[in-house]
Amino acid sequence: MSAILARLGRAVLEQLIRTGRATLFFFSLLGALSFMIRRPGLLVKQLYAVGVLSLPIILVSGLFVGMVLGLQGYANLVDFGATSSLGTVVALSLIRELGPVLTALLYAGRAGSALTAEIGLMKATEQLASMRMMAVDPFQRVLAPRFLAGCIAVPLLAGIFTAVGILGGYLVAVEQLGVDSGAFWSQMQAKVQLYADVINGVVIKSVVFGVVANWIALFEGYEAQPTSEGVSLATTRTVVYTALAVLALDFLLTALMFGAW
Amino acid sequence: MVQKNLELAVGAFVALGIAAFFMLALQVSDLTSLGDERGYQVTARFENIGGLRVRAPVTMGGVRIGRVVGIDLDPQTYEAVVTLSLDPRFDQIPTDSSASILTSGLLGEQYIGLEPGGMDSYLTEGSTLRLTQSALVLEKLIGRMLTNAPGD
Numbered sequence: 084m085s086a087i088l089a090r091l092g093r094a095v096l097e098q099l100i101r102t103g104r105a106t107l108f109f110f111s112l113l114g115a116l117s118f119m120i121r122r123p124g125l126l127v128k129q130l131y132a133v134g135v136l137s138l139p140i141i142l143v144s145g146l147f148v149g150m151v152l153g154l155q156g157y158a159n160l161v162d163f164g165a166t167s168s169l170g171t172v173v174a175l176s177l178i179r180e181l182g183p184v185l186t187a188l189l190y191a192g193r194a195g196s197a198l199t200a201e202i203g204l205m206k207a208t209e210q211l212a213s214m215r216m217m218a219v220d221p222f223q224r225v226l227a228p229r230f231l232a233g234c235i236a237v238p239l240l241a242g243i244f245t246a247v248g249i250l251g252g253y254l255v256a257v258e259q260l261g262v263d264s265g266a267f268w269s270q271m272q273a274k275v276q277l278y279a280d281v282i283n284g285v286v287i288k289s290v291v292f293g294v295v296a297n298w299i300a301l302f303e304g305y306e307a308q309p310t311s312e313g314v315s316l317a318t319t320r321t322v323v324y325t326a327l328a329v330l331a332l333d334f335l336l337t338a339l340m341f342g343a344w
Numbered sequence: 345m346v347q348k349n350l351e352l353a354v355g356a357f358v359a360l361g362i363a364a365f366f367m368l369a370l371q372v373s374d375l376t377s378l379g380d381e382r383g384y385q386v387t388a389r390f391e392n393i394g395g396l397r398v399r400a401p402v403t404m405g406g407v408r409i410g411r412v413v414g415i416d417l418d419p420q421t422y423e424a425v426v427t428l429s430l431d432p433r434f435d436q437i438p439t440d441s442s443a444s445i446l447t448s449g450l451l452g453e454q455y456i457g458l459e460p461g462g463m464d465s466y467l468t469e470g471s472t473l474r475l476t477q478s479a480l481v482l483e484k485l486i487g488r489m490l491t492n493a494p495g496d
Contacts, residue, residue, distance in 0.1 A: 124347075130354045138357060167453040174372050239361025246364035249372060265411055266453055269399035271372055281368050 101306075108302050115220065115227035125224070129232035133194040137240055140193050141186060145244040148185060149251025152176055156252075157260050166262050170271035173252035178275065179284040179341065182245030184333050187292035190237055191325035195300035198229055199321040202304025203314035226305070230297050237293025238286060245285055283340045291332060296325045383410055383429040384469040388443045388456070393424045394479025396445055396454045402428050404441075404458040409434045412456060428456065430467070438463040442475035454479060 119126055156172040202225070205211050211221045249271075256262040275281065300321045307317035393415065402410040414427035430437070440461030447454050461475070 127347075127351055127354050130357065131350050135353045135357045138360075164448065167448065178368065178372070236357075239358060239364075242361050242364035242368060246367045246372075249368075263401055263408065265399045265401055265408075268371070269397050270453060272399075273397055275372050277369055281365075281372070285365075285368060 104306065105298070105302050108305065109298055111222050112226055112230050112298070112301070115222035116231060118220075118223035118227055119231055122228075125228040126232055129228045130236060133190075133198070133229070133233050134236035134239065137190060137193045137236065138243070140189055141240045141244050142247055144185065144189055145182075145247035146251040148181055148244075149173060149177065149248030149253075150255045152181075152248070153252035153255030153260070157256060157262070166256075166260075167266035168270050168274075169252070169256045169262050170267035170269075171274040173256070174249055174271045174275050175280065177245045177248040177252075178280050180333070180337070182248065182285050183241045183288035183292055184329060186241040186244045186289060187237065187296050187329040188326055190233075190240060190293075191296050191300070191322050191329070194233065194236070195296050195321050195325055196318045198233070198297070198300040199304040199307070199318045200314055202226070202229075202301060203307035203309075203317050206305065206307060207309035207311075207314060209309075226301055230301055233297030233300070234290070234293045237296060238289040241285055241289035241292075279340075287340075288333065288336055291336065292329050295328050295332060299325050299328060383431050384435070384467075385413065385427055385429050386467050386469075386471045386473060388426050388428060388473040388476050389418070389421075389423045390426060390443075390445065390476050390478050391423060392478040392481060393426060394445055394447075394454055394481055396426065396456070396479065400453060401455045402430065402458065403455060404434070404437070404460065409458070426456070428473075435466060435468075437467045439465045439467055439471060440475065441467070441473060442477065443473045444477035445479035447480070 152173045153169065156169045157166055160166045160169055160172070202211075205221075205225065211225070214221045214224060253264075253267060257264045257267055303317040303321045303324070307313045396412065396415065398412055398415055400412045401408045402412065410428050410430035412426055413429040414425075416425045416427075417423070418425050428443075437458065438461040440463045442459045442461065444457050444459070445454055446457045458473075467473075
């Protein structure tokens with residue numbers, strides 16, 4: 084009996100320790116960010132790795148998600164003769180929820196896992212330790228550029244995803260199903276508000292998701308067991324934890340922004 | 345050279361992201377209306393335009409021949425002044441045509457339907473449609489029905 088209790092206690096304590104380490108890790112990252120002003124070249128390279136290379140998957144997924152929204156919205160609205168509100172439906176679902184959330188999930192799979200594997204392998208091959216030996220701070224040199232680049236890339240990707248998604252919805256609705264293009268845009272413009280929807284939805288949500296996704300990815304890499312199993316486990320964890328964190332945070336943010344209470 | 349290509353790709357990525365936000369702000373949200381309509385403009389005065397919006401279609405016989413490009417209120421007569429931009433292909437619309445505000449479907453958006461008149465003169469840039477019919481406001485209709493209900 085006491086053995087079970089002890090195991091339970093140890094598990095709880097370990098989780099708490101991990102949470103504490105993650106928080107300290109986050110503050111070390113923030114502290115190292117000022118180094119980026121002196122070495123912006125490091126940032127450009129990481130922006131390419133996490134941003135530019137994520138573009139194809141974001142563009143293609145955004146287009147298809149928008150097209151599906153257009154089709155589904157049309158199939159349901161046509162019964163009420165309200166297909167002119169299709170633009171509103173597509174734009175609001177993309178701007179408020181799907182754009183930032185799906186971008187963050189795709190980013191975790193495409194870039195977050197790569198970040199974890201890279202940092203984890205750097206640790207396993209003792210590159211981080213040798214940097215410290217040479218009095219180079221790996222936080223400044225390795226982690227901060229990746230973190231900042233990710234935090235810049237996610238909102239941009241979310242904006243691109245949303246815009247492409249709306250274009251996809253437009254293609255299906257107007258070109259394919261014959262919804263009036265003026266009604267599509269004018270109803271959308273009448274209902275979508277710049278501050279309440281675009282700023283709250285795409286901008287604030289994606290900034291929060293970007294910070295969280297990159298924080299988890301880098302922390303898992305940094306804390307990975309320096310073995311091949313450890314790195315593979317850390318990569319899996321990054322994707323799982325990011326997905327859970329993003330979805331849970333999305334509920335919180337939606338309740339704060341659009342909730343009735 | 346490699347560094348240059350990298351910077352170019354990142355620059356293009358950032359520009360694309362900013363362009364996407366501009367599109368969201370300008371094209372999707374309520375900030376603007378990009379006037380892309382080429383055509384001649386006529387005005388129509390309505391007592392009540394209901395839920396008509398700028399960029400709503402203008403139709404004749406069910407076919408779209410133009411768009412609403414402006415809605416304003418005449419401060420003297422308290423009438424709504426709606427500016428329509430009509431496709432120059434349809435330049436033989438009689439001046440005594442009537443404009444009415446209609447609704448597509450039960451919950452659909454409102455649009456303007458034109459009924460051709462019989463005059464020999466045609467609408468041109470700046471003409472005014474004299475015969476108009478206001479939007480049907482559901483509340484008023486129900487109110488009238490209740491007050492006119494046969495004696496109880």
